[in-house]
Amino acid sequence: MKTHKIRDTSATTPTLSLIDGVLSLSELCNQLQVSAQTIYDLRSQGRGPRGFRVGRELRFRISEIDAWLMRLESEDDRRHQLRTP
Numbered sequence: 001m002k003t004h005k006i007r008d009t010s011a012t013t014p015t016l017s018l019i020d021g022v023l024s025l026s027e028l029c030n031q032l033q034v035s036a037q038t039i040y041d042l043r044s045q046g047r048g049p050r051g052f053r054v055g056r057e058l059r060f061r062i063s064e065i066d067a068w069l070m071r072l073e074s075e076d077d078r079r080h081q082l083r084t085p
Contacts, residue, residue: 051064
């Protein structure tokens with residue numbers, strides 16, 4: 001009986017850390033409680049989160065979503081400060 005040695009590729013196999021930090025459009029919409037159209041509209045206005053496509057599906061890195069939300073908060077703070085006498 002011939003036996004095969006299983007090669008350990010754990011040192012050369014990339015981790016899934018980049019994949020772990022990704023949301024689909026529907027997951028993002030669920031988290032923010034907005035419609036997909038809202039995200040599409042914001043992106044077309046240049047005010048939405050940066051994303052990328054995997055095939056036909058739109059994906060967003062969680063780090064990009066965090067940065068985008070911080071930008072929205074900063075913009076909102078500036079708008080309110082301008083109105084305050």
